[in-house]
Amino acid sequence: MANLGARTNGISSNQVEIPIHANGVESKPSEESNIDYSQRAQWLRAAVLGANDGLVSVASLMMGVGGVKKDISAMLVAGFAGLVAGACSMAIGEFVSVYTQYDIEVTQLKREREANNNGESESLREKLPNPFQAAMASALAFSVGALVPMLAAVFIRNHKIRMGVIGGAVSLALLVFGGIGAVLGNTPVKKSCFRVLIGGWMAMAITFGLTKLAAFAEL
Structure with a gap:
């Protein structure tokens, strides 16, 4: 009995370790991991670039004018002119840029089709860039960004306030735009917000300082 017990103990200690596999419980990749964020790059780049450019350029323009003139009308006129000119410039520039990319990719696809006997392309590109979509996204985003400093200034009569x-509203908007771009592109939020905020502050400070210097030099 002692030997039998010893054998039983031996079996239990040396041979009972059976690997257990969870049948049918394989880990499935989450829906988020299946998202191809590169597909968002085209419109996301145009929208984020347009919003930040509209916000920073118009705010800097208004801050520069406000540095030499206290009249609210001068700041609003400068901001509106910057909004219209910037939106048109962004749309045209984005359209030309993306259309050039479109032509290049279409030409490449034609070469690939001609290289195959069956006339089919082996390209892995799923979608060609859309110049009109990029232009509209850029112009609309620029306008949205440009409205922030204008709306922040329109109801305030005291110049210093x-x-x-304007500086506070623009700083908050920069953080929001940086965060939205990071979330949509699945990139680090803090780094994106910090980068956008510092860049906006630098643009406004440089424009304000150089405008004041130019006005002082004329005197």
């Missing part, structure tokens, strides 16, 4: 409110 107006300048401070």
Whole structure:
């Protein structure tokens, strides 16, 4: 009995370790991991670039004018002119740029089709870039960004308070735009927000300082 017990103990200690596999419980990749974020790059790049450009350029323009003139009308006129000119410039520039990319990819696809006897392309590209979509996204985003400093200034008569409110509203909008771009592109949020915020501050400070310097030099 002692030997039998020893054998039983031996079996239990040396041979009972059976690997257990969970049948049918294989880990499935989440829906988020299957998202191809590169497919968002075309419109996301145009939208984020347009929004940040509209916000920073118009805010910098208004801050520069506000640095030499306290009249709210001058700041709003400068902001509106910057909005219209910037939106048109962004749309045209984005259209030309993306259309050039479109022509290049179409030409490449034709070469690939001609290289195959069956006339089919082996390209892995799923979608060609859309110049019209990129242009509209860029112009619309620029306008949205440009409206932020204008709306922040329109109801404030005191010059110093107006300048401070514009700076605060623009800083908050920069953080929001940076965060949205990071979330949609699945990139680090803090790094994106910090980068956009510092860039916007630098643009406004440089424009304000150089405008003040130019006005002082004329005197």
